[in-house]
Amino acid sequence: MPKITYIEHDGTEHVVEVAEGLSVMEGAVKNAIPGIDADCGGACACSTCHVYVDPAWLEKLQPKEAMEEDMLDFAYQPRENSRLTCQLKVTQALDGLVVRMPEKQI
Template sequence: MPKITYIDAAGTARTVEGSVGATVMETALRNNVPGIDAECGGACACATCHVYVADDWAERVGPAEDMEQDMLDFASDVRATSRLSCQIKIAPDLDGLTVHTPARQG
């Protein structure tokens, strides 16, 4: 199973196993990873699962689609590598993915 590392704003890293086909958000919630609120439950209707994809993973994860980009307008401190974790599906090639959670969610 692919491993995902979540790093919070204080620099604390948590590495958990994710299931192929699940999202980065679902994996965080299942493993009680702090910093991802996911108020809409993964419907891409809020920005409370905002993460920063680590620079070395950004190209592999890919850019946000239009609907996700619209929701990122509601996120705090949006950056070039900002994504909604509900829109990142875990695939075998994402084993080792690192994401950072912002200091606060939308």
């Protein structure tokens, strides 16, 4: 199973195994990772699963679709490497993915 590292704003790291086919958000929720609120349950209708993807991984992810881009406009301090974890499907190619949470979710 792929391992994903979730890093809280304060630097606390959580390395968890996430089953292929789940989203990075579902992996966080199932493992009670603090900082991923997932208010809309993964429908890409909010920005409460916002993260900053480690730059080394950006090229390995599917590009952002228009809906995700729109929702990121509502995220707290979005950056070039901002993504919504509900839009990132876990595959074996993402084994070792590192994501950092913003200071807060809005």
